[in-house]
Amino acid sequence: MSLPVRRVLIVEDEVILALDFSDAVAELGYHIIGPALSLDEGMRLARSESIDCALLDVNLGHGQTSQPIAEALRQQxxxxxxxxxxxxxxxxxxxxxxxxxxxxxxxxxxxxVIDFLCK
Structure with missing residues (x-):
């Protein structure tokens, strides 16, 4: 019996970096949630998706940070x-x-880091 694929939320406002991180994590065998490119999108995914672990950019532009997403994920x-x-x-x-x-x-x-977070 195989283990379920772990689901990783990626929140990064820079599109190229978001895609690079997503590709790298997917190559390791994880299922990518997102990538979310904004605080609003990250919050929506954090509230609606089943997530095993997450990679969050700190500064999401326009004076916003990933703090609300981090808090929502910690509560879960x-x-x-x-x-x-x-x-x-x-x-x-x-x-x-x-x-x-x-x-x-x-x-x-x-x-x-992903292996550690999603164990």
Whole structure:
């Protein structure tokens, strides 16, 4: 009996990066939810989809961050990591136990983090 494919939400406002992250994660055998390119789209997916883990960009443009998405996912018990150009200390809403990756992460780092989050 095979294990179900784990579902990964990707929220990234830069289209090229969103597609790159989605392709990389899909190549690792995960099912991609999104990618969501905005706060509104990310919130909609976080509320309506079954999600096993998530990769969230911190800054979603137009003065918006992924904080509301992170909070919604945490309430559901979904593990998440942040993809960002910021240092951990600059992300007030990242919990101490959550991974913060510098963009763009290497494939090996991304693979390790996704495997850890979705176990």
């Amino acid at each position: 018990g979904v593990r998440l990591a942040f993809l960002t150009a910021y240092d951990r200390e600059q992300i007030a809403f990242a919990n101490e136990d959550e991974t913060v990756m510098r963009k763009p992460p290497g494939l090996a780092v991304l693979h390790h």
